[in-house]
Amino acid sequence: MVAQALVPAAVGKAIDTGIIARDQRALLLWGGAVVVLGVVQATAGILRDRAALTTRLGASYRTAQHIARQAARLGAALPKRVAKGEIVNAGVVDIGRLGDALAETARGSGAIVAIAVVAAILLHTSWQLGLVVLLGVPLMVGVVSLLLRPLHRRQQRLREQQAELTGRAVDIVSGLRVLRGIGGEEVFADRYRADSQRVRAAGVAVARVEALLDGAKVLLPGLLTTVVVWLGAHYVDTGRMGAGQLVAFYGYAVFLVDPLRRLTNAAGRLTQGHVAARRITAFLALRPEFAPSAVAPAPYQGPAPLTDPASGLTVAPGRFTAVACASPADAATLAARLGRYTDSAVTLGDTPLADLPPDEIRRRILVADNDDRLFAGPLREELRGRGSDAGSGGRGRGVALVGRG
Structure with a gap:
């Protein structure tokens, strides 16, 4: 993302030193710089996505292996210690969310570095505009963090209710013949419908906060872009900034939308990953009912009563x-x-x-x-x-x- 952040600076230099000054050599130089930055951006993007995919799949599969080994280690104690729906959700839903959270750390880190580079360029060019960016970005992060806490609580509640609903579904399927034999099929069906509605209500509560978060992803960067462009246009009108610098500042403002959106996406993924990680670590922390003997005797060579x-x-x-x-x-x-x-x-x-x-x-x-x-x-x-x-x-x-x- 740093290469992408430097593109507006190269374009602004091409306008000021090449087009306005009518210097063909400078225009070719900075135009070539834009091409080189584009190649670097494409190459780095491919490597970043490959690394993110490797991280996501590696974390998911390794976690699945640990869950399977823990289930085998618990053995017969597993049904006594963990609900059926809990282990199903951990092996299907939680491992995916944990992998997504780790994959987003790379994109989120790149977004932070890109924002820092843009802020440094803005401070060097115009300390007023640089200050606007340095103050605006933390302000937006603070507003987003206010939405993450209720989102975390509601996702935790939804995750627990999903595990209970999955466990009830497993119990109904495994005991369907018995339920039909004793006439309890409708009773359990009614209970399942009631639990399903509670899960739906919890999902709607999560969706409300996520909708506000998605709206903030569009509104807050848009406001920052508007402020930066307006100040840049004012500086050009008063002669404190050239046309190329204004184009560069507009490019910076438009570019900032992407890393800010990546930051909010990373925050949401990390919130989901934290909920999933807590459930997984709670399962992995379980201990078998019986600890194996510290000193194992020699194995028997023959049958024994x-x-x-x-x-x-x-x-x-x-x-x-x-x-x-x-x-x-x-x-x-x-x-x-x-x-x-x-x-x-x-x-x-x-x-x-x-x-x-x-x-x-x-x-x-x-x-x-x-x-x-x-x-x-x-x-x-x-x-x-x-x-x-x-x-x-x-x-x-x-x-x-x-x-x-």
């Missing part, structure tokens, strides 16, 4: 064992203890599960309930897909990629 002292159950290795419980809740509680999904005194051989690493427990003990989904056929067929003739090496690479994901 699984014993639950609370119920007196011992599951012998290599045998099919069926357990009858008084209620389904008791069976679920027992399975959670045996799989180390709740804190218990269950032992594998002579070693408590609390002393074993989670990977060793998951390798030896698999707990499957009615909600789990399994592949209908061999895993290699699911990974290979129809009509694929990939060899064993390709399948191995595919399995490795799935494991790393």
Whole structure:
């Protein structure tokens, strides 16, 4: 943007020293400077956009990886600690807003530098006009900041209500058959409609502030442009400034609209990114229910019995064992203890599960309930897909990629 900010200065010099003074050499010199500045601006713009896109996608994908790893680390504790809608919104909406906020930092920084360069040129040419710019820009930023605080609060409220609505939608879809069976479909549909209307009202409240912010993006730079051009015309009329300088000042005033708009856009994106970052960091700060043992024992080389002292159950290795419980809740509680999904005194051989690493427990003990989904056929067929003739090496690479994901 600095190259673009210097274009009005080059044009003004071309008018004063080339056209008005009828100096063809000076006209060609400053005309060439305009061309060079245009090439620099185009090249820098391409590099800036590439860097911004890399930053946005890199931040989004890295955040998604951290969210996925945190979800895997929490394991069975995830549904207990986080609402379903919260994790869905974090993985779909928040990562995009966080990436947009980081991408806007480059454009916002460039806008600040460009405004500083223009202000320095104006101060050197006319300290009065430079002072107008130096006072006008912070004033506009202050007015915009007054709108950002209510926007931040309303976006936070909207984000929370969206998470609740998404969670309710997930619950309705997952339990639709049960709801129809007990006749509760209409009740939950009414609740969903009511929640949807609350989310819509919160969205309208956010849109009102955003509309004021968009209006400020047009009005405030326009006022500053008008003041600068009027003062410049007055100085030309009184002989304190040349025609080329007036054209340059008009170019500066028109140019300032773009960096000021970029600043307000960056402020809005950063506000949304801050809301998203708070939700993401709150999720990443969660800790698993059980801390792994500091000293991991040597892994077992052979099978070992699984014993639950609370119920007196011992599951012998290599045998099919069926357990009858008084209620389904008791069976679920027992399975959670045996799989180390709740804190218990269950032992594998002579070693408590609390002393074993989670990977060793998951390798030896698999707990499957009615909600789990399994592949209908061999895993290699699911990974290979129809009509694929990939060899064993390709399948191995595919399995490795799935494991790393």
